[in-house]
Amino acid sequence: xxxxxxxxxxxxxxxxxxxxxxxxxxxxxxxxxxxxxxxxxxxxxxxxxxxxxxxxxxxxxxxxxxxxxxxxxxxxxxxxxxxxxxxxxxxxxxxxxxxxxxxxxxxxxxxxxxxxxxxxxxxxxxxxxxxxxxxxxxxxxxxxxxxxxxxxxxxxxxxxxxxxxxxxxxxxxxxxxxxxxxxxxxxxxxx
Amino acid sequence: xxxxxxxxxxxxxxxxxxxxxxxxxxxxxxxxxxxxxxxxxxxxxxxxxxxxxxxxxxxxxxxxxxxxxxxxxxxxxxxxxxxxxxxxxxxxxxxxxxxxxxxxxxxxxxxxxxxxxxxxxxxxxxxxxxxxxxxxxxxxxxxxxxxxxxxxxxxxxxxxxxxxxxxxxxxxxxxxxxxxxxxxxxxxxx
Amino acid sequence: xxxxxxxxxxxxxxxxxxxxxxxxxxxxxxxxxxxxxxxxxxxxxxxxxxxxxxxxxxxxxxxxxxxxxxxxxxxxxxxxxxxxxxxxxxxxxxxxxxxxxxxxxxxxxxxxxxxxxxxxxxxxxxxxxxxxxxxxxxxxxxxxxxxxxxxxxxxxxxxxxxxxxxxxxxxxxxxxxxxxxxxxxxxxxxxxxxxxxxxxxxxxxxxxxxxxxxxxxxxxxxxxxxxxx
Numbered sequence: 001x002x003x004x005x006x007x008x009x010x011x012x013x014x015x016x017x018x019x020x021x022x023x024x025x026x027x028x029x030x031x032x033x034x035x036x037x038x039x040x041x042x043x044x045x046x047x048x049x050x051x052x053x054x055x056x057x058x059x060x061x062x063x064x065x066x067x068x069x070x071x072x073x074x075x076x077x078x079x080x081x082x083x084x085x086x087x088x089x090x091x092x093x094x095x096x097x098x099x100x101x102x103x104x105x106x107x108x109x110x111x112x113x114x115x116x117x118x119x120x121x122x123x124x125x126x127x128x129x130x131x132x133x134x135x136x137x138x139x140x141x142x143x144x145x146x147x148x149x150x151x152x153x154x155x156x157x158x159x160x161x162x163x164x165x166x167x168x169x170x171x172x173x174x175x176x177x178x179x180x181x182x183x184x185x186x187x188x189x190x191x
Numbered sequence: 192x193x194x195x196x197x198x199x200x201x202x203x204x205x206x207x208x209x210x211x212x213x214x215x216x217x218x219x220x221x222x223x224x225x226x227x228x229x230x231x232x233x234x235x236x237x238x239x240x241x242x243x244x245x246x247x248x249x250x251x252x253x254x255x256x257x258x259x260x261x262x263x264x265x266x267x268x269x270x271x272x273x274x275x276x277x278x279x280x281x282x283x284x285x286x287x288x289x290x291x292x293x294x295x296x297x298x299x300x301x302x303x304x305x306x307x308x309x310x311x312x313x314x315x316x317x318x319x320x321x322x323x324x325x326x327x328x329x330x331x332x333x334x335x336x337x338x339x340x341x342x343x344x345x346x347x348x349x350x351x352x353x354x355x356x357x358x359x360x361x362x363x364x365x366x367x368x369x370x371x372x373x374x375x376x377x378x379x380x381x
Numbered sequence: 382x383x384x385x386x387x388x389x390x391x392x393x394x395x396x397x398x399x400x401x402x403x404x405x406x407x408x409x410x411x412x413x414x415x416x417x418x419x420x421x422x423x424x425x426x427x428x429x430x431x432x433x434x435x436x437x438x439x440x441x442x443x444x445x446x447x448x449x450x451x452x453x454x455x456x457x458x459x460x461x462x463x464x465x466x467x468x469x470x471x472x473x474x475x476x477x478x479x480x481x482x483x484x485x486x487x488x489x490x491x492x493x494x495x496x497x498x499x500x501x502x503x504x505x506x507x508x509x510x511x512x513x514x515x516x517x518x519x520x521x522x523x524x525x526x527x528x529x530x531x532x533x534x535x536x537x538x539x540x541x542x543x544x545x546x547x548x549x550x551x552x553x554x555x556x557x558x559x560x561x562x563x564x565x566x567x568x569x570x571x572x573x574x575x576x577x578x579x580x581x582x583x584x585x586x587x588x589x590x591x592x593x594x595x596x597x598x599x600x601x602x603x604x605x606x607x608x609x610x
Contacts, residue, residue, distance in 0.1 A: 019556050021410035025489060028405070070217055070465060073483035074209070074457040081453055111487045113406045120480055125311060126287045165572035169402055173564025181557035198444045205439075205451050209458035216465050223469035231472045 003134065010135060011142035012186040016114055018179060023114030023143050027150065028172045030105070032158075037151035041144025043105040045137065047087065048115050051080045052136035055119040056129055076119050077110075084110045114143055149179060233265075233279060233292060236306025239326070240277050240294030241267040248277065253380055255373055262369055266381040267294070267303075273381045275303045280366035284358035286311040289320070291359050293366035295334070297377075302337065304330045305363055310355075317355030325349055325356070329363065334371075337363050384509045391513025392520070398563075399521050399570045401514075403489035407481045408522060409559040415538050418526030420474040421481065422519025424467065426512065428459045428485055433499040433511035435459075440500050452495045453486075460486040490514060528562060529553045 010016065017023045023044070030040040055076045063069055088106050091099035109115055118139050122132035153175055162171060229249050237248050244267035252265045267275040277294040289310040294303030307321045319325060328346045329337070338344025339353075339360055348356030370377075395401045398408045404425075412418045435455050443451050464482050467475040475482060485491065494514055499507040530536055533553035535543045552558040578584065 021406050021556065021559070022484075024405035024409060025403070028402075071213065071461060073464065073486055074213075074454070074461050076483075077453055077457050077486050078450075081450065111489055111492060113484045113487045116487050117406075117480060117484055120483055124480065163568075163572075164575060165568045167571075170564045170568035170571060173560050173567060175564075177557040177560030177562075177564060180555075180560055181552075184555070184557065194444065194446075198447045201443055202447055202450060202454075205454050209454055213458055213461055213465075216462055220465045220469035224465070224472075227468060227470075227472035231476060 006135065007138050008186075010138040011145060012183060015142045015146055015180075015183055016118065016139040017143050017146045018176065018183050020117070022117040023112060026105075026108060026112055026114075027143075027147060027176070028169050031147050031150040031172070032154050034148060034151045034155065037147040038144070039101055040105050041140070041147045043102045043109055044112065044114060044143055045140040046102065047080075047084060047106070047109045047112075048118050048136045048140040049133055050087070051083055051115050052119050052122055052132050053129070054079050054083060056122065056132050059123055060129075072120070072123070077116060080115055080119070081110050114140070146179065150175065153179075233308050236279075236292035236308045237265055237277055237294075239306035239323075240292055240304045241265075241275060243267075243269070244275075245269050251381065255376060255380075257369055257372060259369075262373075264373070264377065264380075268381070273378065274298060276370065276377060277303075278366050278369060279308060280362040280369065282358040282362035282365065284310060284312055285317045285352070285354045286313065289355065289358045289362060291362035291366065293363050293370075295367065295370050300334055302329050302332045302334065302363070302367075305359065307359070312352070312355045316349070316352040319349045319352060320355050320359050322349075334367050337367065384505055387506050388509040388513040391510065391515070391517040393517070395514075396517040396521060397490050397514055398518065399567060400574070401490075402567070403493055404518065405563075406484065407488060408525065409556070409563060410481050411478055412522055412526035412529055412559065413533070413554055414477075414530045414536075415523050415527040417474070417477050418522035418524075419519060420471070421478055421485075422515070422522045424463050424478075424482065425485060425488065425490065425518050426515030427463055428456065429491055429494065429515045429518075430508055430511040431459050432456050432491055432495055433507040434504055436495050436499040437502060437504045437507035443500075448500065449492075449496075452492055452500075456491050456495065457486045490518065525562060525566065529558060533558065 014020060017027055026040055026044075031037050058075055058079055059072065063072060063075060068075075084106050088099075088103065091103060091106075118136045121139075122135055125135075127135060150172070154172060157171060157175070166174075229252075234249060241248055246266070246268040248265035248267055251268075252263050254261050254263050262278055265277040266273055267277070275294055275296045277292050279290055279292050281288045281290050283289075287310070289312070290308035292306040292308050294305070295301075296303045305326050307326070310318070310321070312318045312320065332345070336344055337346070337360060339346050339348050339356060344360070346356070346360060391397070393400075398404050407421055407425075411421045432452075432455055436452060439451075460483060463485065464475070467478075467482060494510060498510045502510070527537055530538075531542055532550040535541060535549050550558075553562065
């Protein structure tokens with residue numbers, strides 16, 4: 001598939017968060033400030049691409065040849081959990097500045113449905129390894145974009161006068177809905 | 192050291208228990224799953240192809256050996272006699288293999304129709320091969336005249352989706368080839 | 382702590398996902414129709430109750446350092462079982478829910494309750510907790526699904542509600558509608574909670590906050606303990 005088309009599709013038309021519903025918990029929790037949002041987004045890109053690589057290899061070299069396809073969910077989540085542990089330890093020892101920036105987000109990415117979701121999605125779409133890595137990268141970019149946009153909006157919402165019931169997650173969700181609506185406009189771009 | 196052994200033992204026990212129970216569950220559910228997949232994935236395509244079968248094509252299905260492996264044939268009967276058969280063939284489309292269920296009217300020697308079972312094409316373009324408007328063109332075609340218009344046939348491709356359309360034609364022809372090779376065995380089998 | 386109390390807290394006071402804001406992804410994705418919402422809820426009840434029970438049973442023999450790994454293995458195995466059972470006995474539901482069936486394993490409710498409750502409480506209480514939370518989740522999903530289905534398709538559980546003159550409000554079915562609907566319901570729940578506490582003369586409760594990068598999530602907290610300890 002055309003690479004540019006996939007880029008546009010993954011970021012705007014089929015945004016992993018705003019259109020495919022993956023990655024909502026960190027989205028609403030980490031989007032209060034732009035700095036935190038960028039950290040979470042970067043961590044997701046980092047982990048998602050690596051997770052896709054390892055899970056793809058597991059699927060093609062271990063699960064399928066031995067007829068263990070039904071264990072996909074179990075094996076994938078274990079791979080992701082182990083990967084995140086190793087990355088944390090590695091960063092802590094080898095690249096402390098990066099660890100300081102991304103470290104706190106890493107444990108939460110284990111249960112981030114975006115990471116596991118992307119890993120399973122590329123299997124369902126039957127992508128090759130290169131295409132899977134590319135897709136995971138652009139999809140996570142889309143996630144980061146949505147996160148940054150949301151952070152920008154919410155930084156301004158804090159000083160707005162909202163009724164107490166609407167504050168926090170509620171207005172966040174309504175904002176996400178309106179953002180999702182604007183992204184809908186991109187659907188006409190492709191095909 | 193003791194702690195390490197403890198951790199390893201507990202993890203292995205839990206993983207082992209989980210692995211065993213899952214393998215067992217897989218065994219137990221294998222047959223119902225096969226039935227359900229046939230009912231829900233191939234089923235709608237078969238219904239599209241055999242509008243007036245008096246039997247249950249899925250329940251009466253039989254497997255045959257061919258040069259390319261085993262193939263499942265779904266029969267349609269009228270008045271107790273075999274009138275048509277359907278079989279599934281695959282061809283590479285734009286986003287992966289397209290599965291096409293091809294129905295062949297045995298009495299008239301023509302296509303009864305096609306239905307699409309599985310595909311991963313582009314929405315709005317390649318996915319349109321699932322539309323009735325496109326598939327209707329296959330109904331009643333002579334078995335050796337299945338092709339795209341301009342390439343020896345009469346089927347108009349979906350505009351903008353030549354690869355997907357070609358795939359359905361290639362799959363249909365594959366199914367026809369298999370049918371021809373199995374024809375002598377089919378009569379007596381059902 | 383009584384069994385009844387543990388059971389009922391999941392049904393109103395701490396109902397997921399409306400008060401205990403966890404498990405948002407499936408909430409938004411599978412509530413296009415009421416029956417899909419109910420189906421997902423049923424699957425979650427299965428996984429949550431069994432996961433709580435099993436983890437409670439083995440809680441004394443799991444070493445602290447590999448706690449999360451064990452929880453994940455147990456929860457994931459249950460999710461695989463649910464996938465197999467759904468494929469065998471409810472295939473159309475499996476097709477509808479799609480990728481969100483395997484994603485039950487990263488539903489924060491499952492690991493969250495395991496860590497926060499099942500790992501520290503006896504079996505019966507854990508089962509009650511799981512059942513209550515699961516039922517609350519199912520009710521919420523079915524409610525949201527029904528809302529979206531009625532306004533988006535004009536149907537409820539597949540049956541026509543308004544008659545042929547009704548023009549469906551398609552906004553509800555697509556992603557934007559899901560977000561906005563959930564946000565408004567959360568706001569309503571907040572309002573109710575504040576009103577209730579005012580009536581009882583208690584201090585105002587916090588508005589619902591979502592799981593995120595904060596230490597409030599048991600998973601994030603315990604990982605830190607593991608690293609430091």
